[in-house]
Amino acid sequence: MRLEILATALLYFGGTFLTGYTLRHLLKLKNEGFLFSIVSGTMLWWAVMELILVPMTMMLASFSHFVILYTVVVLILTAAGLFFWKDIVEDGKYLIRNIKEYLTFGHLIALLLICYQLYFIHHHMYLEWDDTYYVNLANEAVYSDQIYWIYPETGAFPDFDKRYVLSLWPIFYAWLSKLIGVMPTIMAHTILPWLIIPLAYMVYALVGRRLFPEDHETQGMFLAMAVLLHLFMSGQHTSGLTFLSITPWVGKGVLAAVLIPMLFYLVFRALRDRKACDWVLLGITGLGGCLLSSMAIMLTPVFIGVSVFLYAICHKKPVDIIYGVASCIPCLILGIYYIYLIS
């Protein structure tokens, strides 16, 4: 299983890393570093998947056709990143020059806590009741070659629950399963935590870098406290941070642990730097979030809307509200469609 975990991590982080450089080049974002590339590349992968998957699901396309199309698109985005090798080398040189600054006591504690979390989760299991729906949705895609047209809990009759059709996150790990050659159940429970947990903390590392630029020591302490909070939260699984440990493969867990901190990071950037590219990235992230859970279709505009509104009012910059609304357009379109579907 170690080989499968390693292969998936290489595929995922390698692919999103290069895709991040493609996106950065398109958005003219220079000197953002490796972590930013991986995280922004991930958001682009999810957004592109949402764009491809929803129409294909509606058109009753087969899963294998989806795999071919999405893989080709992802390959193009990834390969395009290689053309920007100068940016990669530049970021690499910067990292090597400043590596000592990142080796702080706080970073070390954060790293130890993350390793402990991964080790514990790898050797333990959490039995999630909803897996009988979501994980089997991925299994059904791989084994019956149909996307979402069979009731996943029984596999015995056709079904189409409109509530989830816009947010088929399990198809993402079904796609990974197909590429790596393992069963989606194993991909979800055993391999995905090795992708999602580091990804979540990459977002927190970016937030720390934004909040405390030039102060690497405090960045490390910020990250250590953020990691610790995920390991010691309140008593119930309803707490969002808890999801990162108990069910990192569930779309809602990824929404709580990765997407919402990412929205915070991008809103902070967009409002402080006032660059159009950050708003575009926010829009891409919002669209990518819709893949995770139908909840994100509503929570993303609420998060962006409230934060941008408060900021714009206090700073007397109403134009920010327009940018904020524009970045929510993908969610708003899907939200209207969702209401149309369930009504």
Added chain:
Amino acid sequence: MLEFLEIAKTDFWETFGGAWIFPVLIISIVWILAGEKGWGRKILLGILPLAFLFLYWCPISGMLFIKLLGDEVYWRILWLIPLAIVIPYAGCILLKKLDGIKKWTVFMVLLLVLAVCGKPVLSTEWFEPSVNAYKIPQYVIEVCDLLPSNIHAMVSNRLMPYIRQCDPTITLEYGRNALNYNGITETDSKEQLLYLEAQKSEVDLSVLLPLAREADIAFLVFSNNRTYIGNWEDYGYREYGTTDEFCIFVDVNYEGTQEEA
């Protein structure tokens, strides 16, 4: 209105109860609002979490969210509060005022406070040691090892959520929705009658098996502790295999019985 407040209160306690994270959050917000000079940060790290708390408790916005999300998942509005950003940020504001050994000592104390105020997530209360790569109970794997692929089965409720995670080619007669049938005392629905009979500790085979045959169920998997009224063979079924916890029965007309365990 009262109903909304009851939902909000219950969900709030379910999210923050059993630990001291919420008081820590409030202290952090106050600390940020008092100690942070830049208005931009004050808004995003101090006022924004308060705004989400307000939206959560305000009946107008709350009832709107409930209408959109459903009352069962209203607690997810609380996810919007970036706890793991606000609390560490407040801690870092404090740490930035210090230097040297004092800074490291306070940092370690803060970590300790967060750990003590919270509740360990990685505990045996929620987790159990994993014994297979699927990360599902081992008794499910044992049953799946015996069952052939591409069959239609009715299985014990203990197996039902997991069995297709191990072998998706198996189709089941019932999913989780069938749990709603528990408690029904009078019904004419054959689907419900079959399910309800299968839940009894002493199963009447004269009721169960004709209904099972009608539903084209080739395999039935029951816990070993069940007893039966009647003989399986009299109704065209027979024992197929057993594990430590389950007993598998098969329709004698099933084509693949020659490959039995």
